Amino acid sequence: MRKIFNSLLLAAFIAAIMIIARWIGHQAYSWMPTQATAEAKRVDDIFSFLTSVGAFIFLGITGIIGYSLLTCRAPRGDWSHGHPARSDARIEILWTVTPTLLVLWLAAQSYNIYQQLDIEGLTPIVHLHILEEPATAATVKSDINQLAENIEVIAKQWVWSFRYPNNIVSNELHVVVNERTRLNLHSQDVIHGFYIPEFRLKQDIVPNRNIDIVLTPTQIGKYRLRDSQFSGTDFALMQADVYVDSSEAYSQWLSQTVKGK
Incomplete structure (x- = not known):
């Protein structure tokens, strides 16, 4: 009878910490910057899952330690050894197979x-075609249109510049909401890092390499582009404004930029 009670107590404990861990993982979404691209949701899902797993392990271990301290203390003068867990094949298999499957997943x-993320121009480290999904980031939302613009991103110490169609050059990056945009990344001197936290996008820009990124903005607003690589003194000041506009606002901005030239 006591064995059944202990099993039920253990099951209740596991269920409780699973619920708490899932709640903590759900809170992790609020720890991140605003999701401004379709790709950001997938990145945040992984982060939330890792937070849930970490919370489950932490609560499980601390809970067992606390329970053992309260209920399993040896009497004074008892120096005998506890149950040898090393000879239990089931435990060995459990704590070997479970982390392995989790890491592989x-x-x-x-x-x-x-x-x-559709990053082109990089040499893949390994080809795992069995894991590739034929869908692109554009399928995350049904109202996302086909590729809209090709924008050239030029990085040099210490400024970002962006060349749009019709040879319009600006120090601001403007993209259209719910339309896929291809960014052609180039560096004119050293390695720079293209980093927009709300886009969940951080990509090194290597000299003499053409790297293309296709992204899908989903949230109208103003964001900030930063250089994430140490590319020299005051590299952290190399920033630029990023705007996600509606189609009308984007066309209006292009027209005003042309008139202002």
Whole structure:
């Protein structure tokens, strides 16, 4: 009878910490910057899951330690050894197989997200075609249109510049909401880092390499582009404004920029 009670108590404990861990993982979404691209949701899903797993492990271990301190203390003068867990094959298999499967699953999900970010111009480290998904980031939302613009991003110490169609050059990056945009990344001197936290996008820009990124903005607003690589003194001041506009606002901005030239 006591064995059944202990099993039920353990099951209730596991269920409780699973619920708490899932709640903590859900709160992790609020710890991140605003999701401003379709790709950002997949990245945040992975972060939330990792937070849930970490919370489950932490609560489970601390809970067992606390329970053991309260109920399993040896009497004074008892120096005998406890149950030898090393000889229990079931425990050995459990704590070997479970982390292995978890890490493999996370690797597969991370690879799929990387593929959906649609970064071109990089040499793949490994080809895992069985993990590739034919869908692109454009399928995350049904109202996302086809590729809208090709914008050239030029990085040099210490300024960002952006060349739009019709050879319009600006120090501001403007993209259209719910339309896929291709960014052609170039560096004129050293390695720079293209980093927009709300886009969940951070990509090194290597000299003499053409790197293309296709992204899908989903949230109208103003954001900030930063250089995430140490590219020299005062590199952190190399920033630029990023605007996600409606189609009308984007066309109006282009017209005003042409008139102002």
